[in-house]
């Protein structure tokens with residue numbers, strides 16, 4: 659058997675958040691050593707609130723190693739084609755949950771929202787976002803892929819991640835770094851998303867999935883053959899041991915895949 663993703667299960671979201679904090683700090687420090695920055699892609703959905711808990715509330719026994727947000731470069735793993743103050747915006751969610759709450763002395767991250775000039779043209783929006791990535795990663799050659807230090811992902815109840823949905827043609831995208839979505843089955847229909855090769859190319863890839871509402875899809879992803887072709891299953895396959903799942907007991911009830919409680 660090849661190398662496997664890591665599946666961590668915790669009793670509650672607080673203990674999950676403490677370990678996620680340690681993990682993110684390790685990824686941050688590895689990024690600082692590699693290139694003086696931490697380049698991270700962040701999802702929307704339920705992720706920002708758990709991430710904020712991890713980063714802003716160390717809790718008892720949580721790592722007190724420093725977070726230096728001034729050297730963070732944050733991109734979005736996916737974004738909905740809506741204004742930045744719209745309730746569906748992943749940017750707004752991250753801003754409300756995390757960005758605005760970062761104490762000043764911890765520094766201000768460099769955040770890359772979508773260009774709202776292109777709300778009516780998601781192909782143009784995806785191209786522009788890809789250009790922003792190219793500038794950041796200084797790629798001169800279009801065959802190269804950006805290498806995020808960390809991608810922080812969610813898992814939808816249908817097994818989607820980023821805005822990569824089950825059976826969608828975008829799962830076969832092999833050229834674009836960022837792709838437009840015109841027909842998302844989950845509203846809003848128009849979005850942009852990192853492509854699967856960009857996701858699996860990351861140095862580290864972390865999923866956060868909590869609550870009993872995720873247990874059926876978790877079982878499918880980890881314990882069934884069909885689950886391996888779902889978007890989350892494809893990230894597991896492509897990212898293998900670079901992938902870590904941070905879950906609570908409710909989300910993995912009945913999942914047979916071997917799991918651990920700490921890093």
Ligand SMILES: O=C1O[C@H](COP(=O)(O)O)[C@@H](O)[C@H](O)[C@H]1O
Pocket residue numbers: 701702703704705735736737738748811812813814815818819820821844
């Ligand atoms: O639509 C989206 O959904 C996924 C999963 O969200 P969750 O609430 O089930 O965690 C999210 O990761 C993605 O960024 C978002 O656009």
